[in-house]
Amino acid sequence: MKNKMFCYQCQETAGGKGCTVSGVCGKKPDVAGMQDLLIYVTKGLSTVTTQLRKEKKSVDKTVNHLVTMNLFTTITNANFDKEALSRRVEATLDKKTELLMQVTDASSLPEAAFWRGEPDEFETKAASVGVLETENEDIRSLRELITYGLKGLAAYTKHANALLRDNEDVDAFIQSTLAKTLDDSLSMEDLIALTMETGKYGVQGMAELDTANTDRYGHPEITTVDIGVRKNPGILISGHDLKDLEMLLEQTVGTGVDVYTHSEMLPAQYYPAFKKYPHFAGNYGNAWWKQREEFEKFHGPILMTTNCVVPPLASYRDRLWTTGATGVPGIRHIDGKYGETKDFSPMIEQAKTCEAPEELETGTLVGGFAHEQVFALADKVVDAVRSGAIRKFVVMAGCDGRMKSRDYYREFAQKLPKDVVILTAGCAKYKYNKLPLGDIDGIPRVLDAGQCNDSYSLALIALKLQEIFGLQDINDLPIVFNIAWYEQKAVIVLLALLYLGVKNIHLGPTLPAFLSENVTKVLVENFGISGIGTVDEDLTKLIGNA
Amino acid sequence: MRAHVDQNDCIGCGLCVATAPDIFVMNENGKAQAITETTEKNHQLVREAIEGCPVGAIQEKEHQEENR
Secondary structure (H helix, E strand, O other): OOOOOOEOOOOOOHHHOOEOOOOOOOOOHHHHHHHHHHHHHHHHHHHHHHHHHHOOOOOOHHHHHHHHHHHHHOOOOOEOOHHHHHHHHHHHHHHHHHHHOOOOOOOOOOHHHHOOOOHHHHHHHHOOOOHHHOOOHHHHHHHHHHHHHHHHHHHHHHHHHHOOOOOHHHHHHHHHHHHHOOOOOOOHHHHHHHHHHHHHHHHHHHHHHHHHHHHHHOOOOOEEEEOOOOOOOEEEEEOOOHHHHHHHHHHOOOOOOEEEEOHHHHHHHHOHHHHHOOOEEEEOOOOHHHHHHHHHHHOOOEEEOOOOOOOOOOOOHHHEEEEOOOEOOOOEEEOOOOOOOOOOHHHHHHHHOOOOOOOOOOOEEEEOOOHHHHHHOHHHHHHHHHHOOOOEEEEOOEOOOOOHHHHHHHHHHHHOOOOEEEEEOOHHHHHOOOOOOOEEOOEEOEEEOOOHHHHHHHHHHHHHHHHHOOOOOHHHOOEEEEEEOOOHHHHHHHHHHHHOOOOOOEEEOOOOOOOOHHHHHHHHHHHOOEOOOOHHHHHHHHHOOO | OEEEEOOOOOOOOOHHHHHOOOOEEEOOOOOEEEOOOOOOOOHHHHHHHHHHOOOOOEEEEOHHHHHO
């Protein structure tokens, strides 16, 4: 029986192999098809822009923004709106047609550069441009690994762009690499090299975003965050985009409405610039996948600035709002160009009519250990390592998800010996950030650097420690990697770490379905990548005995 | 026998509904539930749904348990 769809880009893919009937994420076959088509036409556009650059012609940054936003909308749990995706396909086809006219030599361009179609032809075309069209399993695997890494890189690039920071090298690389995933002349070796290069640009993209965020909002600092509620009505902001948060905070000044952070917005609490708002309240809830029950209890509007969006329950549908790359059919979307102020007033007016949030829990969280804060504590950390008070660091950054097997990460954190410190970033932290793990000489045992993109901070911290200890190899540091992944930003973080030379990364709770046997072999042989075992086995393997 | 969907474990992805729409529906809590008995005719589809559930939330149970 022919598949209704095929997608295997996230960790929860059906049977660990691929979603063929309906997406576990909730996306239906028609949405999956439209996403496949959007990727295809974006790759087609990229062959044209790459040719233009070869001919030394400039490509306007609005085209770069179109490419990155297109990729972002196909990230897991970002956009479920077939009509919105279809409009993106149309806009991309229009831009491609326009740019093709500027190309002098189109003779080497592939079919994807030239294909045009009307919206009523989209569904048919989508069925012929999916993942499985690449027959060779290993070539397919590498094309998809690269494409998903580029999706993650596109997301980080988008957030930098929203802060009016553009990097032409990164954009040119994203587009030329997308074009190469259509090139049948490339061998497995070529694509492996391209995968590593994608990791290199991953580092660059993450550096750009780090600069964009810290230039505008200051460097994250140690902060204690409340996880209870106040008495005013509130708006809950989720996702990763700090520019959206800035605009929301500005527009809610003096309205009597408080702003709370959710999931990956928690690290916004660590930035100095946002602390000046008295109505900036605490963090509400946990990682993305608990949102249905938590959004019900929040009572006020929820703004999704990025993934992860879970298809909403009827009980809070009319309180859910999307912006940026996110979209859900029938859910109100607030748009705005980079550099423009989005109008959140309808959402704020709605908030005023809502009850205050229901309290989920009380207490506090501590975070803010991005690179500058940790460098400021470098002497203390180095002393603790030299004295043996800190025997090891374990990087447990990444994504959280719904599989019960992820309880492994909570148990692993709980069972860690008391002389081990967890370095984290991303929503994987919610498996252990509320555990009473204590501190070592005043250094908390869980050091949260921030959002998943702040894995960049963890890389810088490792490189700094390598320098201080005078080590030749980053892998000689007392740092081990036990990473949880779910979606495509985790893929670019992984590729970035591999590019920086990190070996023996443990990746879980399952390995990606899009890694073929041979590609897995390459990653294992060259980088020592492995999956996870039991908690006790891995504690012995990774931490050893005191 | 009727397939029973654990309402706490179910993530509401709709895979079982897509696999066997005559057997599973989404309820108002956004979770799946079986609305009919497992029969000789449909047991293959029920099996597919059980095996396809990404979080293992579906089990075969005696119908009386539903009325508890």
